[in-house]
Amino acid sequence: MASTAATSEFVEYVMQRKWGVTRASYENWRGNPLRYRFHGRQALAHHTAGYRSVLERMSPTELQKTVGQIVKNKAPEQRPKDAFEDPMLFNALDATADYHHWSKMEFWTLDEATALSLDKEPETVTFESLRESDERAPFARDYLKRRNLLMRVQEAGVLNFPVVPSDFVNWSEAKELQLPEELTKLVHKTAGSVEDRKRLIAERDALLAEVDQLKRKGAHKRASDLTHRLNTLQKIFLGMTIRGYAYNPYASGNKVSKEIEGDLESLGIRVTYDTITKHLKNAREDVELHPEAEAELKAMLI
Template sequence: MTNSVEAAIDFLTNRKFGLVASIVNGLGSLPNNERNVLSEQKAKIEEFKATLRNMDKNELLTLHKRSLAIEAEQALQRTLQEERDRFYNQPAANADYVHWSKAAHWTVDEAVALSFGKDPDFVTWKKIEPLKEKSAFAKAFSKRRDLALRATRWKKFHDLIPPVTFVSWAKEIKIDLPQELICEVEKIGGLCINWHEQYQKLKAEIAANKITSKPESTRKSENLLQALTSVAVDAYGYDPQSAKSTAPQDIADALAKRGKKVDPKTIRTWLKEGNELLPQNR
């Protein structure tokens, strides 16, 4: 109990007198004018401590407990205010989803910033990294960035990520994204598709419908045409009945980005052949 009482007295004294309470014992080394001022403060401190010692112990400990709670609440409010004042919580840090959804690609850091609803030009990893041990937001940013970097190593996507691919990956591993970002990306890039899952489905369908009587090269060509058509329908909105479908041009553009030039008319012919090969009662 004695230790608790002394701890309470020390805490309450320091809370009332601040730094002065810890230096009044070193008066001998100070100039006379400062020593006189501190001597007066020391007398007040000793008087305050005497008052505390004369209090009922339970009353003193209750006061100590209440003061601790007040100080903890004040510290919390200071922390919250500091967080509210940080650059990434200012209006200028909010992302322009319409603009970024139209970008051909995002970098990893841009994608992570957008996943939090932040403008990648304003909220950068260079600014966030020094805060990762001080801020809950910065810590969450760091962890999500780590997941994205690991995904690049496993070829989930590359350093330059199509927006629709990043959104698909985030959904796959249950990362919450701003709904407005998802909507804007899907307006531009189509529905988010799990390409690995689509590949496995196509592979299973092809294996189930394998026609052994045909030469291997013919089967492979027909399977690839069917796969291309299926992907064109799912990812590029290809309509086999429409002569004006933009899907062939979109696919040609995607190939061109990777250094392969193919005439959209050729791709339209492939899609037509693939559609004829697919089961018609699908």
């Protein structure tokens, strides 16, 4: 059975060959807040710690098999060297942008557009996390240069942030600013869907407006029909009252309303005296009599 010291040596050997890190380097990251606090370094430290935990739980036989498999490989399994040279490790997996998620956003802020244009996850790679970093780091330089470019574009009024993703991609293509190919495709695809949806909404709104206009025309026609019917009834009412009840619209006083009320009541029709008087007054004001009839009624008062 392998000793504890031998097991520890096997674990360190596997970590060195697979990840290029040892316990000493891992502890050094944790002891250096400036380097360890960045998302990429945290991601690597978390991942390697988890892998180390798996190794430490292996039986000596399983660990020896793992070491034997690695020894058979000609080249060690390591992360790219340049990833370790960057103290922020923004090449970590959790820094990769989620294109499907961001292509569906209604807008991008300036910092989100900066990160996405460099193929990084905006929620992980932020201006705040880079502002105090070593600007000599390759990615930090690229990020700050790209952000400065976009700030100038905004100041010039060419783009306004927050910006619609399709507008940003179209501008980038016009300027031959290289963007992640998959992000560009998804944004164009989403923009096409959005444009189709906007067109359908516009067509729907136009149809609703047309329907509303037709309703208004219909309501106007109905109102006109009701006015015509009311005017006709007033003419009939006034004419029958004049010839049937000897009503004189030019005479003072009103004796026929009571008579009409009685006649209607004898037929089982209940209409009050005041209602009849009101309608007589309205009819007298709204209906224009023939000049000869008007002269005849006025002559009767002499």
